[in-house]
Amino acid sequence: MMNEIIGCFFLTVGVLFNLFGCIGLHRLPDVYTRLQAAAKSATLGTCGMLFGVFIINGFGPTGMKAILAMIFVLLTSPTAAQALSKAAHRSGIRSWKKQGPGESREEKEIRENP
């Protein structure tokens, strides 16, 4: 009973981290900031959910598979995010800049559609 309560706490925290990461993916203005917000928080949230499954099921087959999936997520997700940011940088996407005081409409158009 106690491990189910603690496991459901970890599941809830993981789902909330996923939600915050997706709000960042939805709201931020640039591919680099979106990657920054979404990749890290989604990794931590999913690892929290897998750890919750491990706590609920104990050292059985399901718990060990959850630990294995957690190791894989921790290894692969930051690597994929780094490869994506490098590819975006090399394909010529510029980073977002805040609008200055004397910016014309053409400069704003260029800034918003790189």
Place this chain on the structure above:
Amino acid sequence: MIQALMYILIVCCIMCLYRIYAGRTPADRAVAVDILGIIVIGFCCLLSVSTRKDYYMDIAIAWTLQSYIAVLAIAKYLEGKRFDE
């Protein structure tokens, strides 16, 4: 309880699908596909807890590796390289 968490994850999936639909650059869409793959792993966790079956964890492991390889291939394609270099 588990059902409410599933609804929250469905909202996350809809946000990612909107970003795939409306992203300005191809890199935005690739980022959204990556995050969508990670969210599906979390969905497998919730299904495993609610149905007490253990094969959802097998699906989670396989989905992790498949999503990783898919995102690396998309990154190579964005960079303008061929797949064998």
